[in-house]
Amino acid sequence: MAAYSTDPIIAIATAPGRGGIGVVRISGQDLSALVGQLFGVALTPRHAHYLPFNDTHGQAIDAGIALFFKGPHSYTGEDVLELQGHGGPAVLRRLLEHCLRSGKELGLRHAEPGEFTQRAFLNERIDLAQAEAVADLIDASSEAAARSAMASLAGVFSTHVNALSDRIVHLRMLVEATLDFPEEEIDFLEKYQAREALAQIQNDLHALTRQAQQGMILREGLHVVLAGQPNVGKSSLLNALAGDDIAIVTPIAGTTRDKVTQQIHIQGVPIHIVDTAGLRDTDDAVESIGIARTWAEIEKANVIIHLQDARTHDDELDSAITKRLPARTPVLKVFNKIDLLDAADPAVRHTGSRATHAPVDGRDGLEPIAISAKTGAGLDALRQTLLDLAGWNPGAQSPWLARARHLHALQQADEHLAQAAEHASHNDRVLDLFAEELRLAHDSLSSITGQFTSDDLLGEIFSSFCIGK
Numbered sequence: 001m002a003a004y005s006t007d008p009i010i011a012i013a014t015a016p017g018r019g020g021i022g023v024v025r026i027s028g029q030d031l032s033a034l035v036g037q038l039f040g041v042a043l044t045p046r047h048a049h050y051l052p053f054n055d056t057h058g059q060a061i062d063a064g065i066a067l068f069f070k071g072p073h074s075y076t077g078e079d080v081l082e083l084q085g086h087g088g089p090a091v092l093r094r095l096l097e098h099c100l101r102s103g104k105e106l107g108l109r110h111a112e113p114g115e116f117t118q119r120a121f122l123n124e125r126i127d128l129a130q131a132e133a134v135a136d137l138i139d140a141s142s143e144a145a146a147r148s149a150m151a152s153l154a155g156v157f158s159t160h161v162n163a164l165s166d167r168i169v170h171l172r173m174l175v176e177a178t179l180d181f182p183e184e185e186i187d188f189l190e191k192y193q194a195r196e197a198l199a200q201i202q203n204d205l206h207a208l209t210r211q212a213q214q215g216m217i218l219r220e221g222l223h224v225v226l227a228g229q230p231n232v233g234k235s236s237l238l239n240a241l242a243g244d245d246i247a248i249v250t251p252i253a254g255t256t257r258d259k260v261t262q263q264i265h266i267q268g269v270p271i272h273i274v275d276t277a278g279l280r281d282t283d284d285a286v287e288s289i290g291i292a293r294t295w296a297e298i299e300k301a302n303v304i305i306h307l308q309d310a311r312t313h314d315d316e317l318d319s320a321i322t323k324r325l326p327a328r329t330p331v332l333k334v335f336n337k338i339d340l341l342d343a344a345d346p347a348v349r350h351t352g353s354r355a356t357h358a359p360v361d362g363r364d365g366l367e368p369i370a371i372s373a374k375t376g377a378g379l380d381a382l383r384q385t386l387l388d389l390a391g392w393n394p395g396a397q398s399p400w401l402a403r404a405r406h407l408h409a410l411q412q413a414d415e416h417l418a419q420a421a422e423h424a425s426h427n428d429r430v431l432d433l434f435a436e437e438l439r440l441a442h443d444s445l446s447s448i449t450g451q452f453t454s455d456d457l458l459g460e461i462f463s464s465f466c467i468g469k
C-alpha cells in the first residue's frame with residue numbers, strides 16, 4: 001500500500017461490534033457523482049443532513065446523518081463523505097456494500113489499514129510524526145499516554161524537530177556559501193562562531209532526545225515476567241499489582257499452567273506483566289508445556305522478577321533458576337510472604353520495603369525487595385523499582401509520545417553532528433566534510449516528520465493502523 005493510489009476508498013470507521021452510532025467513511029478526489037447517486041441531491045459541505053439511506057431498490061437500510069467535506073478541507077485532503085448510521089454490524093455492512101455497489105464505476109474500493117491517514121499525510125494535512133500520533137492516540141492505554149499522543153498529533157514534537165532542522169540548515173547555508181570562496185574557509189568557523197552554534201544545536205538535540213526517551217517509555221512500557229518456583233506467590237503478586245483477581249491462586253503448587261498476561265499502569269507507564277507456570281521438574285505433560293512457555297516468556301522479557309519465598313530464598317532450586325536466566329536481562333529478586341516470617345527472624349528485616357542486608361545480586365546490582373503479596377507490604381518499593389528499570393523520570397514531563405524510529409533518527413542526527421564537530425576541530429580545509437555531516441544530520445531529523453521517507457517505511461507505518469483510520 002506504499003504508493004499513492006487515487007482510487008476512492010471506503011471503510012467502516014467505527015469499532016467492530018455494536019455501538020450507539022456507526023460511521024462509514026469514504027474518501028476520493030471527487031465524490032460529487034457518488035453523492036448524487038446515493039442521495040439524489042448535492043450535500044452542503046460540513047452540514048449534517050438527516051437522510052434515508054436506501055438501497056438501489058429504494059429499500060431503507062437505515063436513516064442517518066450524511067456529512068460531506070469538500071476537499072481539501074477534510075481529514076484526508078480529498079472529498080470525504082461520512083454516513084453516520086446506527087451502530088450495528090449488520091447495518092454497517094449493508095451500508096458499506098450498498099456504497100461499494102453504487103461507487104463501482106468510480107473505482108470505489110475497500111480501504112487498506114491506515115489509508116485515510118496515509119492520504120492525509122501524502123496531501124500534507126499532517127506530517128509523519130503526526131500520522132503516527134493518530135495511531136498512538138487510538139492505542140493509548142493510559143491518560144498520560146493519550147495526553148502525550150495528543151501533543152504529538154497537535155505538532156508539538158514536529159515543531160521542535162523542525163526548529164532544530166532549520167538551525168542546522170542555516171549553519172549549512174553559511175558553510176556552503178563560504179565553500180565558493182576558498183580563501184575565506186579558514187576564517188569561516190571564527191567569523192560565524194560555527195563551533196559555538198553547533199554546540200548549541202547538539203545541546204538542544206540531547207534535551208530533545210531525553211524527552212523522546214520518556215515519550216517512548218510511555219508508549220512501549222516495560223515487559224516484566226514473573227518467574228520462580230511453584231507456590232511462591234507469582235499469581236498473588238500479579239493480582240496484587242493489578243488490584244484484581246486475574247490469575248488463579250491456590251495453595252496447590254503447580255496451579256498456573258499457562259501464562260497469564262495483564263497490563264497495569266504505574267504513574268501512567270504501561271507495565272505488561274506475565275505470570276508464568278512455576279519452574280520445577282515435573283512428569284506432568286501439561287505442566288511441562290507450561291514450563292517450556294515460561295522459559296519462552298523469560299527470553300522475551302525486559303525485566304525478570306525472580307520471585308522467591310522469603311523463608312527459603314536463594315535455596316538450591318532458586319540458585320538453579322538463577323543460573324539459567326539470560327544474562328542480558330535485568331533480574332530483580334523479590335522475596336515474598338514476609339508476613340510469614342517470624343518477627344525475630346533475621347533473614348529479612350521487617351521494613352516493609354527493601355531487604356537491605358539480603359545478598360545483592362551482583363550481576364545487575366539490583367537489591368532484592370521484600371514484599372508480602374498478601375498484605376501489600378513492600379509493593380510500593382517494587383513499583384518504584386519497576387519505574388526505575390523502565391528509565392522513567394517522574395520529574396520530567398513527557399510532553400509527547402515517541403517511537404523507537406524517532407529515537408533512532410535523533411541518535412543518528414547526533415552522530416552526524418558529533419562528526420561535524422570533529423571536523424570543525426581541525427582547521428585544515430575540511431569545510432566540505434563539515435557541511436556534508438550537517439546535511440546528513442538534517443536528513444536524519446527530516447525522516448521523523450517524513451520529508452524523505454521510503455515507500456517501504458510508509459507501508460510499514462500505515463499498515464499497522466486499524467482498518468478505517
Ligand SMILES: Nc1nc2c(c(=O)[nH]1)N(C=O)[C@@H](CNc1ccc(C(=O)N[C@@H](CCC(=O)O)C(=O)O)cc1)CN2
Binds near residue numbers: 072073074
Ligand atoms: N466524524 C468524524 N469525527 C472525527 C474524525 C472524522 O474523520 N470524522 N476524525 C478523523 O480522524 C478526527 C478529527 N479529525 C479531523 C481533522 C481534520 C478535519 C478537517 O476537515 N480539516 C479541514 C478543515 C479544518 C478546519 O475547518 O479548521 C482542513 O484541514 O482543511 C476533520 C476531522 C476525530 N473525529
Ligand SMILES: Nc1nc2c(ncn2[C@@H]2O[C@H](COP(=O)(O)OP(=O)(O)OP(=O)(O)O)[C@@H](O)[C@H]2O)c(=O)[nH]1
Binds near residue numbers: 234236237279371372
Ligand atoms: N501468607 C502469605 N501467603 C501468600 C502470599 N503470597 C501468596 N501466598 C499464598 O501462597 C499460595 C500460592 O500462591 P500463588 O499465587 O498461587 O503462587 P504461584 O507462585 O502462582 O504458584 P504456581 O501456580 O504453583 O506457580 C497461595 O495459597 C497464596 O494464598 C503472601 O505474601 N503471604
Ligand SMILES: [K+]
Binds near residue numbers: 235
Ligand atoms: K498460581
